[in-house]
Amino acid sequence: MRTATAPCASHDPSRHAPSYYAASGLPQPDRPALVGALDADVCIIGAGYTGLSSALHLAEAGFKVIVLEASRVGWGASGRNGGQLVHSYSRDIDVIEARYGPATATSLGSMAFEGARIIKERIAQYQIDCHFKPGGMFTALSAKQVHQLEHHKALWERLGHRELDLLDAAEAERHIGSRRYKAALLDRSAGHVHPLRLAQGEAAALESLGGRIFEQSPVTRVDRGDPAVVHTASGQVKARFVIVACNAYIGDLEPRLASRSMPCGTQVIATEPLGDRFPEILPTDHCVEDCNFLLDYFRLSADRRLLYGGGVIYGARDPAHVEAIIRPKLLKTFPQLKDVRIDYGWTGNFLLTLTRLPEVGRLSPNIYFSQGCSGHGVTFTHLIGRVLSEAIRGQATRFDAFANLPHYPFPGGRLLRVPLTAMGAMYYDLRDKLGV
Template identity: 70%
Template structure:
């Protein structure tokens, strides 16, 4: 299938043909999924001298890695205060030591391999009222406690130096945040992987992962037309893994989000986001937006639980765009698309082993751009025999959704309605 009809696909870097898997191949590590998690892990392993073969059902970056909002945001979907209070300091400490690493990996990759992905620095969190402003202050204090000073809280007229909107009571600026062309980041890393001898087979959906039949044996990853034998396997399909491993699907739920991109704004961009930072609000159902490299406004938001593709994406998202920026009322929308992310009940990622040589990572819960790059490094470390950081994630419990597969969507959606109502009422 082609990429989603997004601005990213329309402005993607040229790519070589990557033929589908045919016949039997042998490698050190086989990775299922050529999104950020898979390509990041593959690149770390290839840099360490491992032979790596990546199997992708569609094309590199076809899923969330090529459709997301493109924002570089630290930490996890549940931040360190929740992790500390829920799981205690022994669990929180090693995780907290990693929450700013993913963004550094992205910048290292872009610099080392000369990836053209419109990388910009600067991220903003925005609050609509005094209660939400207090949450920004707590956010600033929390990250400072975990070794991240330098964030700046702004209230009043100075907000418009950064965001030309009347909606916000306060903003919190993180100079180490930022934004990228997400598909080109994935494609650039894929090219880097191939330059180191890594192999990517596109249009190669995996049908079955066969466990080793003896201790020290190889796993076999089967597609309809070929097999890869490997010492290690990483499952990195996330929201697009489907039922390949039912045990993983049972404790996660695909969800959809919608994004639109305007026509190029020309000089009008300075009357929208004068400092060219990306922005997300801190509501439960948040809006997020930024400028592209050619100065379009890319604006996303909303969640469809269960990941069905909604009709009339523009009509869903445009009202929020025009409420935020009335000066863009009537602006032409050139692209509208949807994509899936994988939600977990805890909103924390699920990482572990299905077998001593079969690893997985999934469930970034809408917070995946930086985490996927971090966990790619961590998975590579585990395969190389350094599993301490991997185990810090693997010990997090994986909970099933209440109601099972039948009721997880309506029950989760009902809970979201409650939290969204609280945000709207300022409670």
């Protein structure tokens, strides 16, 4: 493996992005950089959700685990995302069945709702104060999208997921406080969290079990073998197994993985606390995302700020003015907030694959990886952490269901993948705007 690329210069690796989450995270211990040589059963590269979930499952099973983080716990997408617990994958089970057959659809369908359950279990077991609130909604902006919600409900109910209610336009308005939507699908088993506090709580849980996390320790090289040796600038870890859990921030650590994925940026803003004003906005405190290809998502924080995100920047350039991008979207949904102050605006990267399905596999017999959640990372990363731990313990059936999915490079290679993907997104965005 090659040297990992340093984090983007606009995001200081010694501190979190200037987000509401960073300003309201849990107190953190000092975690030093790795110095010297250590041994472990498993060395995990990356202290985001994938790495932390894997580490926690393995530590619970008695493995000696070391996590190496280039920046800080939850520094990447795990600490910057919308915080919404959305089930399934970025391609739903009917699409998976049409492309890959009923056996694959059955395997992946059996795991489609597990990630959110794992998160709730973790919160309860380790008393993680991450502001969990139940309930989430998908919203329709056109008659076509209403039919999509009806199909979505029927599909998930066939998979045994019954905690769904289809709301008409009036009911949606009562739940959301906006007249934009023609219908909404309420998923009572979904919910939302403060994502950085969730990552920080999971890190504390891991450390309580004897796991070790070293921050400011970017990996420079992984020597394959049995054991493998993971190198940083000032130390190394010799391990029976390695998990590469870098996702959108993998850089050049493993070019084979980078060629089949593309980092994409999304932006979020947080208003000032709304207090008792605007009681019509999200009175049931559910999170919301719409059905557009380039979707918007929003929710209330624990201190009643409106957190509103959306948009995609292919190639993950950092926009200069996040508020200028997102505030017009917010005002389309909630015009009554035109005079409300925006206190925070930030960006973060997720990793997109051409199939929009996660890429999971092995780089060698004892080096595993998972990446490319394509926008469904909060729940999938927690699922795959359990699945990776099963594979390392010799139970690879569920791992193989993901590892056997085919993945392909983006058309045009690394030079043209951004403009070609952006052109495709413009086409689907136009269809959404026209309602066709």
